[in-house]
Amino acid sequence: MQKAISKQHNKPAFIRKFQSALEHGDRVWIGLNIAMSVIVVAIMVLIGILLWNQSAVSRQQIGLSFLSPFAAPTWDPVNNTYNTWSFIYGTLITSLVAIVIAVPLSIGIAIFLSELCPPWLRAPLSMLVELLSAIPSVVYGLWGIFVFLPAVITPVGIFLGDALGSIPLLGGFFAGPIAASGSSRLAAGIILAIMIIPTIAAVSRDVFLAIPSSQREASLALGATRWETIGRVLVPYGTSGILGAVILGLGRALGETMAVTMVIGNSLNSSISLLKPGYTMSSLIANQFAESVNALNTSALIEVALVLFLMTLALNIIARLLVWRVSRRFPAEART
Amino acid sequence: MHSNRLTIVSILAIAAILLAACAPSTGTPAGTSAPASVQINGAGSTFAQPVYDAWIYAYQSVDPSVTLNYQGTGSGAGITAILDNTIDFAGSDALLTAAQYTQGKDLQMYPIMAGAIVPIYNITFNGTPPANKPLILNGKTLAGIYNATITMWNDPAILALNPDLASFLPAAKITAVHRSDGSGTTQLFTLALSAFSSSWTAGSGTSIQWPVDTAGNGIGGKGNPGVAAAVQNTPNSIGYVEFSYAISNKIAFASMINQAGILVVASADTLASAMNDFATNFNDKLTNTIVDAPGQTSWPIAGYTYIILHTSSSTDCTKELKLLQFINWALTSPTAAQIATNLGFATLPGSVQPTVLTALGQVTCNGQPVLK
Numbered sequence: 001m002q003k004a005i006s007k008q009h010n011k012p013a014f015i016r017k018f019q020s021a022l023e024h025g026d027r028v029w030i031g032l033n034i035a036m037s038v039i040v041v042a043i044m045v046l047i048g049i050l051l052w053n054q055s056a057v058s059r060q061q062i063g064l065s066f067l068s069p070f071a072a073p074t075w076d077p078v079n080n081t082y083n084t085w086s087f088i089y090g091t092l093i094t095s096l097v098a099i100v101i102a103v104p105l106s107i108g109i110a111i112f113l114s115e116l117c118p119p120w121l122r123a124p125l126s127m128l129v130e131l132l133s134a135i136p137s138v139v140y141g142l143w144g145i146f147v148f149l150p151a152v153i154t155p156v157g158i159f160l161g162d163a164l165g166s167i168p169l170l171g172g173f174f175a176g177p178i179a180a181s182g183s184s185r186l187a188a189g190i191i192l193a194i195m196i197i198p199t200i201a202a203v204s205r206d207v208f209l210a211i212p213s214s215q216r217e218a219s220l221a222l223g224a225t226r227w228e229t230i231g232r233v234l235v236p237y238g239t240s241g242i243l244g245a246v247i248l249g250l251g252r253a254l255g256e257t258m259a260v261t262m263v264i265g266n267s268l269n270s271s272i273s274l275l276k277p278g279y280t281m282s283s284l285i286a287n288q289f290a291e292s293v294n295a296l297n298t299s300a301l302i303e304v305a306l307v308l309f310l311m312t313l314a315l316n317i318i319a320r321l322l323v324w325r326v327s328r329r330f331p332a333e334a335r336t
Numbered sequence: 337m338h339s340n341r342l343t344i345v346s347i348l349a350i351a352a353i354l355l356a357a358c359a360p361s362t363g364t365p366a367g368t369s370a371p372a373s374v375q376i377n378g379a380g381s382t383f384a385q386p387v388y389d390a391w392i393y394a395y396q397s398v399d400p401s402v403t404l405n406y407q408g409t410g411s412g413a414g415i416t417a418i419l420d421n422t423i424d425f426a427g428s429d430a431l432l433t434a435a436q437y438t439q440g441k442d443l444q445m446y447p448i449m450a451g452a453i454v455p456i457y458n459i460t461f462n463g464t465p466p467a468n469k470p471l472i473l474n475g476k477t478l479a480g481i482y483n484a485t486i487t488m489w490n491d492p493a494i495l496a497l498n499p500d501l502a503s504f505l506p507a508a509k510i511t512a513v514h515r516s517d518g519s520g521t522t523q524l525f526t527l528a529l530s531a532f533s534s535s536w537t538a539g540s541g542t543s544i545q546w547p548v549d550t551a552g553n554g555i556g557g558k559g560n561p562g563v564a565a566a567v568q569n570t571p572n573s574i575g576y577v578e579f580s581y582a583i584s585n586k587i588a589f590a591s592m593i594n595q596a597g598i599l600v601v602a603s604a605d606t607l608a609s610a611m612n613d614f615a616t617n618f619n620d621k622l623t624n625t626i627v628d629a630p631g632q633t634s635w636p637i638a639g640y641t642y643i644i645l646h647t648s649s650s651t652d653c654t655k656e657l658k659l660l661q662f663i664n665w666a667l668t669s670p671t672a673a674q675i676a677t678n679l680g681f682a683t684l685p686g687s688v689q690p691t692v693l694t695a696l697g698q699v700t701c702n703g704q705p706v707l708k
Contacts (some may be wrong), residue, residue: 073550077518078539145565181513181570183555260419266516266556267549277555283516287558291412291518291542 006277032240034120057081058299063179067305073270075284075290077334082300084307086268090185090278090310094260095253097189097274102197103246109197111230122319126205141262144191149263151181157186166273183265185278196249203248207241208234227271240322247319254312281308291333356522374658379407380414380427383451383520384641386580388427390675391666396602397666407679409441412542413518418443418644422658426644429520430542442647444699445622446692447483447640448666449681450611452602453525454637456564459489460571472497474593475532475628481574482512483536484551489572497593498678506572509553512622513566516556518542524627524639525576531628532636576637579678594636595627595628606635607682615687622695639680645699653701660696660707667692 011019058066065071066084073086113126161176178184211234219229235242257280265277266287282305290296350590379387385408394406408426411415414426420441428445455478457471477493480486485491489510495502515522518605519542526540538544548554555570557563560581567575573589582589591601600606610629618624627690628636643663650656666672666683673683684692 043656074545076538076545077543078541078545084696145569150569153459162356179555179570180572181511181555181566183566183570261516261558263563267554268545269549269552269554271552276552287517287556288543289518290410291520291590293412293415293433293518297543 001303024263041280048306048309051302051309053307055303056301057295058303061296062168066300067307073268077288077294077297080294080296082297084272084281084300084304087279087281087284087304088307089272090264090280091254091282091311092186093272093274094192094264094278094280097186097252098192098244098253099250100198101190102200102249105193105251106197106200106245107204107235107242110208111142111234113201113205114208115230117225126202127226129198129201132194133202137167137195137256137259138262140191140195140259144187144259144263148191149187153182153184153187153190154178154180157184160186162277172272175271176269176275178275179264179265179277183263183267183277184275185264186274186319187263188260188278188280189274191263192253192256195256195259199252200245200249202237203245204242207238207245210241211237212237240325244319247315247322251312251315251319254308254315255282256284263287274282281305287289338458371428373401373403373601374424374655375403375405376411376416376655376659376662377405377407377423378422378427378643379409379417380644380688381411381429381520381641382408382580383411383429384427384449384652384681386584386678386679387449387681388615390670390679394675394708395662395665398669399658399661404662410518412518415644419644424655425644426662427637427641428644431521432621432643432644437621440646441651443644444647444695445642445644447596447618447622447678447684447688448643448692449626449662449683450607450626450638450640451524451578451681452607452635452638453528454582454602455522455574455592456567456577456582456587456589457573457590458567459576460506461501461504462506464505465501469500470588471492471501471590472593473590475528475595476484478592479529479533481510481535482514482546482548483533483538484512484548484553485535486496486510487551487553508572511555511573512546512548513550513555513563513570514546515563515572517556517562519559520639521560521576522642524668525637526585527625527639528627528637531625535630538612549682559610578636583680592636594632595630596632596634598632600635602635604677604682605678606633606654607638608685610634611682611685612635612687615685615691618688618691622692627692647698648700648703650699650701650706653704653706656699656701660699663696664693664707667696 062082066082068083069085071083071085074081074083076252109129113122117125154306157176157178160174161178165171165176215233215237216229219233224232260280261283264280264283266279266283267277268279269276284294285305288297289301385406388406389574392406395402395404398404411428411430414428415430415432415436417423418426419436432443432445432691437545437589454708455473459471474497477486477497480493487510488507489505495505498505512687522544523540523542525536526544529536529538537557538547546554557575560577563575563577564581564585564587577587589602591599609631613631613634614624614626623642624640626638629638667689675684697705697707
């Protein structure tokens with residue numbers, strides 16, 4: 001120790017100065033971190049302000065009828081009449097289909113990975129699930145057009161139309177016949193489901209893994225079977241966390257553009273059927289923005305972006321609150 | 337010990353960076369640079385991009401001192417870029433608006449060539465129809481299909497046009513495929529539909545609200561490939577793509593009966609015929625529509641694609657000269673014409689060329705005409 005100190009003093013002054021600067025870097029580091037977090041917030045706020053300002057023309061000229069769910073579906077750049085409801089519906093219904101399909105599958109995957117899977121299989125399987133999220137969405141889109149639509153969606157669509165199309169109320173969502181190409185809201189929803197499964201499955205798996213083993217042991221010690229332990233202890237314990245995962249997945253489904261554009265058919269119509277082609281907000285923006293030549297059309301597209309931004313923002317805030325709640329629900333010592 | 341090593345590594349790293357920065361640059365000794373190269377940037381129309389790319393490639397051997405660069409950003413983005421002076425020329429299928437002429441002060445559009453749109457189709461015939469008999473349509477029928485007033489392939493209007501196929505056309509619903517993205521192709525196609533039929537009320541533009549969508553029989557595909565894929569995957573569908581895309585991808589397309597009542601097939605000749613029909617119709621902005629041309633051999637769904645230039649505000653006269661020389665070469669050289677023909681376009685016929693060349697001669701730089 002003595003030797004080390006004397007060695008320090010033998011060094012040239014500039015090296016000591018440089019060293020002390022490195023050692024006292026904590027303050028710089030904190031400053032950097034604060035700057036980073038401020039930048040993140042600032043970017044969000046600036047995006048919001050920009051969308052609000054740029055959509056001014058549309059908000060003033062079209063007003064609230066832009067959002068009216070009762071107007072006929074209209075998006076007519078030639079006559080400058082716009083209504084966004086069909087696109088909101090398209091975005092919400094495809095995301096809903098995605099969630100309905102993806103949630104049970106993802107929770108099943110998460111339970112298998114955290115509770116039932118033999119340890120040697122866990123790592124490769126987790127990796128494969130996460131690999132799904134690394135596939136570019138345009139690849140999903142191409143695969144959708146050439147393989148998934150003709151091979152799966154068309155027959156499934158015909159079956160759903162026959163089986164459910166005549167049920168009152170619900171039947172409206174399955175009014176057929178499905179287009180021969182398979183381009184439909186259903187196709188977009190199922191592609192989205194495949195795309196959000198990795199997100200929901202990975203986060204849910206982490207939720208299950210975070211549940212203290214004392215909970216499992218207590219349940220098993222009371223004589224519960226493994227199935228009962230999963231169903232009555234682990235799932236209720238992790239509910240909020242799973243809900244957070246679901247809403248994160250929903251956030252991705254709402255904003256996904258490329259794959260949806262390629263399979264949904266991009267058709268503006270008044271049908272509510274899943275088997276008919278539709279249109280989503282993000283597809284509309286991606287399709288029309290580049291070649292939008294009149295100011296009101298551009299502004300209306302930006303207003304669509306604003307609505308989408310607020311929708312996803314609200315959902316993400318809810319997701320954060322839920323995740324925060326689950327981490328606060330149990331005292332720290334119970335989690336070890 | 338650990339922090340010692342860190343210090344030394346840091347110092348070495350800084351020293352290395354300083355050395356690299358101070359070292360004399362040996363790559364390009366001053367004074368002996370390569371022959372002056374002129375960089376010219378263009379952007380805009382994706383419709384005409386294949387031809388511009390091929391022309392630029394061929395022009396390298398004509399004038400090696402020019403480096404041309406064209407980006408297919410879309411006509412709208414091209415117009416914005418020339419308004420902002422970030423590019424030297426814009427390619428556009430869309431016409432400048434009055435506001436854009438005012439904003440750009442000295443902008444001028446020059447027609448550079450014409451392109452065609454062709455209807456493509458995928459019909460599941462009853463039985464085997466005779467080979468080499470493409471579907472025949474006329475303007476009214478095409479407009480009727482996209483208007484959702486003609487909804488079946490065995491509609492009397494279609495049967496009457498196709499006596500050879502009449503017994504093979506199925507009693508199946510027509511799915512009409514259109515572009516989902518805003519596009520000059522859609523603008524040209526809808527302009528033609530407006531000219532064909534007075535019952536076409538949806539207007540024309542880069543994006544429109546399709547009556548066939550409202551009727552529930554329409555699908556949008558992204559870009560020419562998206563439309564082609566949707567047509568190929570959808571039995572009993574029809575779509576429209578650029579002629580150049582159809583020939584380079586070997587997609588079967590329909591023939592049309594033109595305004596004169598003659599059966600025509602899309603080609604460089606029928607395009608040139610359409611340009612000839614309207615050769616005297618140029619306005620002072622040098623723009624012109626050539627849809628639904630009256631000539632016997634004219635393809636009815638055709639349109640000019642334009643180059644947009646600033647006519648008097650340029651101050652770099654060498655660059656302006658090189659740019660005009662390139663455009664002049666594109667308009668007059670047989671090589672350029674052959675390239676365009678191979679890609680499904682047609683350069684200006686003799687009846688139109690002088691008008692455009694005269695206009696190009698009026699471009700000035702620092703007050704002096706550029707081409708002498």
